[in-house]
Amino acid sequence: xxxxxxxxKQAGVSLATASRVLNGSTRQVGAALRAxxxxxxxxxxxxxxxxxxxxxxxxxxxIGIVVHDLTDPYFAALADGAMRAAATEGLxxxxxxxxxxxxxxxxxxxxxxxxxxxxxxxxxxxxADPVVTGRLRDELxxxxxxxxxxxxxxxDLLGVDTxxxxxxxxxxxxxxxxAGLGHTxxxxxxxxxxxVTAADRCAGFAGALExxxxxxxxxxxxxxxxxxxxxxxxxxxxxxxxxxxNDVMAVGALxxxxxxxxRVPEDVSVAGFDDIVTxxxxxxxxxxxxxxxxxxxxxxxxxxxxxxxxxxVEQVAGEVVLxxxxxxxxx
Amino acid sequence: xxxxxxxxKQAGVSLATASRVLNGSTRQVGAALRAxxxxxxxxxxxxxxxxxxxxxxxxxxxIGIVVHDLTDPYFAALADGAMRAAATEGLxxxxxxxxxxxxxxxxxxxxxxxxxxxxxxxxxxxxADPVVTGRLRDELxxxxxxxxxxxxxxxDLLGVDTxxxxxxxxxxxxxxxxAGLGHTxxxxxxxxxxxVTAADRCAGFAGALExxxxxxxxxxxxxxxxxxxxxxxxxxxxxxxxxxxNDVMAVGALxxxxxxxxRVPEDVSVAGFDDIVTxxxxxxxxxxxxxxxxxxxxxxxxxxxxxxxxxxVEQVAGEVVLxxxxxxxxx
DNA sequence: GCAGACTTGGAAACCGCTTTCCCTGGAGGT
DNA sequence: ACCTCCAGGGAAAGCGGTTTCCAAGTCTGC
Numbered sequence: 001x002x003x004x005x006x007x008x009k010q011a012g013v014s015l016a017t018a019s020r021v022l023n024g025s026t027r028q029v030g031a032a033l034r035a036x037x038x039x040x041x042x043x044x045x046x047x048x049x050x051x052x053x054x055x056x057x058x059x060x061x062x063i064g065i066v067v068h069d070l071t072d073p074y075f076a077a078l079a080d081g082a083m084r085a086a087a088t089e090g091l092x093x094x095x096x097x098x099x100x101x102x103x104x105x106x107x108x109x110x111x112x113x114x115x116x117x118x119x120x121x122x123x124x125x126x127x128a129d130p131v132v133t134g135r136l137r138d139e140l141x142x143x144x145x146x147x148x149x150x151x152x153x154x155x156d157l158l159g160v161d162t163x164x165x166x167x168x169x170x171x172x173x174x175x176x177x178x179a180g181l182g183h184t185x186x187x188x189x190x191x192x193x194x195x196v197t198a199a200d201r202c203a204g205f206a207g208a209l210e211x212x213x214x215x216x217x218x219x220x221x222x223x224x225x226x227x228x229x230x231x232x233x234x235x236x237x238x239x240x241x242x243x244x245x246n247d248v249m250a251v252g253a254l255x256x257x258x259x260x261x262x263r264v265p266e267d268v269s270v271a272g273f274d275d276i277v278t279x280x281x282x283x284x285x286x287x288x289x290x291x292x293x294x295x296x297x298x299x300x301x302x303x304x305x306x307x308x309x310x311x312x313v314e315q316v317a318g319e320v321v322l323x324x325x326x327x328x329x330x331x
Numbered sequence: 332x333x334x335x336x337x338x339x340k341q342a343g344v345s346l347a348t349a350s351r352v353l354n355g356s357t358r359q360v361g362a363a364l365r366a367x368x369x370x371x372x373x374x375x376x377x378x379x380x381x382x383x384x385x386x387x388x389x390x391x392x393x394i395g396i397v398v399h400d401l402t403d404p405y406f407a408a409l410a411d412g413a414m415r416a417a418a419t420e421g422l423x424x425x426x427x428x429x430x431x432x433x434x435x436x437x438x439x440x441x442x443x444x445x446x447x448x449x450x451x452x453x454x455x456x457x458x459a460d461p462v463v464t465g466r467l468r469d470e471l472x473x474x475x476x477x478x479x480x481x482x483x484x485x486x487d488l489l490g491v492d493t494x495x496x497x498x499x500x501x502x503x504x505x506x507x508x509x510a511g512l513g514h515t516x517x518x519x520x521x522x523x524x525x526x527v528t529a530a531d532r533c534a535g536f537a538g539a540l541e542x543x544x545x546x547x548x549x550x551x552x553x554x555x556x557x558x559x560x561x562x563x564x565x566x567x568x569x570x571x572x573x574x575x576x577n578d579v580m581a582v583g584a585l586x587x588x589x590x591x592x593x594r595v596p597e598d599v600s601v602a603g604f605d606d607i608v609t610x611x612x613x614x615x616x617x618x619x620x621x622x623x624x625x626x627x628x629x630x631x632x633x634x635x636x637x638x639x640x641x642x643x644v645e646q647v648a649g650e651v652v653l654x655x656x657x658x659x660x661x662x
Numbered sequence: 663g664c665a666g667a668c669t670t671g672g673a674a675a676c677c678g679c680t681t682t683c684c685c686t687g688g689a690g691g692t
Numbered sequence: 693a694c695c696t697c698c699a700g701g702g703a704a705a706g707c708g709g710t711t712t713c714c715a716a717g718t719c720t721g722c
Binding site for chain 2: 001002045051052054055071083084087092093095096097110111113114116145146147226255258280283
């Protein structure tokens with residue numbers, strides 16, 4: 001591997017000069033020497049050793065993003081938003097996937113801390129377990145104590161800057177919209193009880209129904225993914241409208257309906273949450289609550305990179321989007 | 332930031348001993364000292380500085396993956412497969428997205444080289460431009476000259492280990508299957524002419540038709556993504572069967588058909604390529620050529636990490652999967 | 663023409679860790 | 693008892709850069 005010293009030697013200058021020429025410094029270098037160094041670097045095929053740079057500078061140019069599952073369009077959109085923002089800042093991205101294991105999440109924070117990444121983004125719902133959340137907080141605090149910056153997309157439970165989707169309000173609004181279509185008997189494919197995002201959406205939805213004096217919905221718990229929605233849909237009773245707490249679950253539910261010959265929206269209305277980009281190619285088009293996922297990812301990165309002052313929690317409102325998967329109840 | 336020296340001091344041992352205890356070494360350390368060091372590290376909240384470790388060891392534990400677009404399920408699946416494999420090896424992953432800009436790809440290789448990552452995975456089709464391919468080759472060669480390992484998923488054009496989907500053969504087989512259903516007038520949504528994957532699939536398809544004595548298909552070029560498929564579908568003439576060279580394009584084409592009231596498969600049959608996981612929730616279910624994407628990603632990582640000997644090129648066969656989006660021509 | 667302010671180049675300390683090499687003390691062999 | 697070995701501990705030399713601190717010009721302005 002060719003080192004800076006090799007370049008300096010070949011160019012007949014000192015290490016310091018070579019460094020100043022090749023790796024952005026505030027100091028000027030004369031045109032003649034600069035050219036010599038650049039030529040030498042080029043001839044030798046020099047590539048700076050970032051590990052050495054990071055060590056010497058005490059700061060790296062990589063950020064870490066931790067998501068649950070990259071193949072889930074929800075996380076992919078969030079991660080993509082953050083990555084684009086990172087790219088414009090000239091930052092590299094390390095991505096970790098936890099596959100929904102909170103231990104993995106903690107381990108990643110520790111690892112990213114060891115890497116001395118500039119910032120860590122935690123994307124995805126928190127779990128309700130105070131013990132595991134506490135440990136994650138500790139690990140984050142340790143990282144921040146060393147000068148690291150962190151932000152999260154999800155709930156404000158970690159003591160870091162947060163982009164928080166308005167899950168309760170969005171779900172409540174959706175409930176009102178659906179009730180406005182004349183539905184009264186609801187089922188909620190509620191995801192896992194301990195997932196805060198899922199619980200909030202479920203609670204917001206149920207709360208709005210109660211406020212309107214409607215009967216409580218049938219609540220069916222299960223995994224937070226496509227197959228979880230598929231399975232939960234099998235257990236729906238006599239509801240005329242099914243709310244899946246996220247879009248991928250709703251997509252699973254639609255599949256279940258299709259297989260059982262239940263027509264959507266004629267026999268049952270279905271709604272989701274998130275407005276993942278793949279929805280536009282589904283039939284029937286899914287009613288949902290739109291979240292600006294890419295922007296949220298990008299915003300989280302901005303927050304993480306911003307000044308370390310007060311902890312910022314940014315609420316992001318969802319927008320109810322009515323599509324063909326729900327129908328107005330006649331009579 | 333607490334350093335190893337702090338830990339050593341607190342434990343009352345030398346730097347060397349602390350290093351041996353905390354960061355796996357072949358040398359043994361006495362139980363008493365070992366315990367002291369571990370306790371000190373714990374109390375202080377020590378996290379090794381990986382940049383320093385990388386520098387000292389001359390080898391890092393991160394790998395780089397370069398994909399075109401993470402929000403495309405095709406790349407997401409490939410990346411996920413590779414990332415899972417990496418995780419089992421205890422490796423961290425840096426992901427770069429090029430958004431289909433070959434320059435970006437080259438730049439990423441340079442950056443990952445600077446990071447001295449253990450291996451680089453290039454995922455995605457090559458472009459036919461020999462100049463840009465040459466520069467990418469050069470950059471890769473430089474990286475490998477420094478001891479780096481690389482592999483690619485796509486075409487064997489880079490002089491590195493490659494996992495190569497059998498695009499021509501898969502498309503040819505698909506053509507035969509579709510012809511077997513009685514179709515004779517075909518259109519191909521062919522993607523960009525310079526993308527090797529797209530061109531190969533198109534050529535394989537057309538070649539098989541010719542072999543069977545069928546008329547040449549209508550070839551419509553355009554972007555390699557969903558919207559490209561959507562747009563290209565508008566230009567289809569009197570074909571009874573449309574082959575989109577990848578699934579996301581096919582999905583776009585289905586959307587176009589839907590909007591224009593063209594029924595699939597009654598009015599026109601549609602087929603794609605890849606069998607991305609999201610297909611299972613599309614109506615009508617899309618006929619395609621299945622590629623084991625996750626395995627391919629994992630395999631590419633294995634190849635990259637394997638012994639540097641001979642260059643390995645692994646062909647991966649595709650399997651034609653007939654689903655509801657195609658129909659048999661009667662009469 | 664000269665003091666003082668800028669520039670520009672280089673020597674060397676340092677970033678935090680690994681690892682070689684040397685040293686010591688105690689176990690094992692005879 | 694004596695010598696050999698070996699295990700375990702520490703000092704110190706890197707790893708490849710960055711940056712501080714000097715020194716030696718190079719310009720200014722008077």
